[in-house]
Amino acid sequence: MHIGIIGTGNMGTILTEALINGKAVCEKNISITNRTIEKANRLKQMYPNLQIETDIEQLVEKSDLIFLCTKPLDIHPVLTKIKDRLTRDQCLVSITSPISVEQLETVVPCSCVRAIPSITNRALSGVCLLTFGEKCTDVWKNVMIGLLSHIGKPVIIDQQITRVASDIVSCGPAFFSYLLQKFIDAAVSETNIDKELATKLAADMFIGMGMLIEKKYYTFPELQKKVTVRGGITGEGINVLEESAMEDIFRKIFRATHNKFDREINIIKNQFEFHNV
Ligand SMILES: NC(=O)C1=CN([C@@H]2O[C@H](COP(=O)(O)OP(=O)(O)OC[C@H]3O[C@@H](n4cnc5c(N)ncnc54)[C@H](O)[C@@H]3O)[C@@H](O)[C@H]2O)C=CC1
Numbered sequence: 366m367h368i369g370i371i372g373t374g375n376m377g378t379i380l381t382e383a384l385i386n387g388k389a390v391c392e393k394n395i396s397i398t399n400r401t402i403e404k405a406n407r408l409k410q411m412y413p414n415l416q417i418e419t420d421i422e423q424l425v426e427k428s429d430l431i432f433l434c435t436k437p438l439d440i441h442p443v444l445t446k447i448k449d450r451l452t453r454d455q456c457l458v459s460i461t462s463p464i465s466v467e468q469l470e471t472v473v474p475c476s477c478v479r480a481i482p483s484i485t486n487r488a489l490s491g492v493c494l495l496t497f498g499e500k501c502t503d504v505w506k507n508v509m510i511g512l513l514s515h516i517g518k519p520v521i522i523d524q525q526i527t528r529v530a531s532d533i534v535s536c537g538p539a540f541f542s543y544l545l546q547k548f549i550d551a552a553v554s555e556t557n558i559d560k561e562l563a564t565k566l567a568a569d570m571f572i573g574m575g576m577l578i579e580k581k582y583y584t585f586p587e588l589q590k591k592v593t594v595r596g597g598i599t600g601e602g603i604n605v606l607e608e609s610a611m612e613d614i615f616r617k618i619f620r621a622t623h624n625k626f627d628r629e630i631n632i633i634k635n636q637f638e639f640h641n642v
């Protein structure tokens with residue numbers, strides 16, 4: 366099987382690296398392209414057997430499975446270029462949330478899949494969210510599940526929970542590293558610890574927590590209860606969190622992402638409805 370990757374920005378690069386490092390596919394069986402080809406060339410310096418294609422149509426013709434890794438508003442223009450090169454036997458994968466598999470299926474003849482990855486897939490960990498199109502064959506469904514199992518846990522989701530699921534799986538690492546950074550910065554500004562040590566301690570704590578979760582020793586509430594000794598010090602900190610309306614903050618985050626999502630969906634709907642592809 367030959368894989369084509371269109372767009373080697375953040376996610377296209379991470380996906381390529383993860384597929385290779387996770388031994389999902391050999392370097393030589395991946396072709397990559399990018400609007401600015403230097404970006405694709407940089408990736409080839411790390412993985413010399415990757416194939417670079419300057420012509421997007423040729424990349425599509427030589428690939429069985431094609432990942433579209435551009436930003437949402439750039440997907441429609443790419444589809445315009447490649448739709449006549451795609452055949453029924455191929456599979457097209459979009460990695461972005463505001464474009465549905467149904468929309469893809471209206472313009473291309475092949476199997477369509479949406480696979481929303483997470484930066485955690487770079488460490489061959491975390492979740493990749495999958496939604497299959499109506500016309501996606503069972504063979505391609507199995508190929509996708511098998512392939513993504515090399516870089517994380519494939520989880521099949523309904524269209525209707527797409528945004529919240531990607532908020533948790535894909536935006537989550539950004540949200541929680543933001544909070545962790547604030548935690549570190551406050552430790553440095555409030556005490557005598559230096560930033561380097563605070564960062565190392567916090568990172569090791571986070572890794573340890575991840576392992577605890579993985580081993581399923583405790584649920585989240587159990588974990589809190591175990592650490593928050595009655596009348597002890599942790600409780601003082603938890604009280605501050607309780608008083609800080611954290612729930613409101615997280616509700617606002619979900620509302621903000623969903624609002625942006627709705628705006629993008631509207632723009633994309635126009636692209637698909639009013640521009641013949
Ligand atoms: N960053 C993340 O953690 C995640 C991103 N995604 C999705 O991945 C997609 C890409 O995001 P990023 O990689 O962060 O964006 P990015 O801007 O870093 O990468 C997009 C790349 O596509 C290239 N491109 C645009 N039009 C092209 C064309 N016609 N032909 C070839 N290449 C073209 C651009 O030159 C750029 O390198 C987005 O749709 C995003 O929703 C999904 C899950 C997680």
Ligand SMILES: O=C(O)[C@@H]1CCC=N1
Pocket residue numbers: 460461462463481531532535536
């Ligand atoms: O399309 C998405 O939902 C992803 C999540 C992080 C960035 N883009």
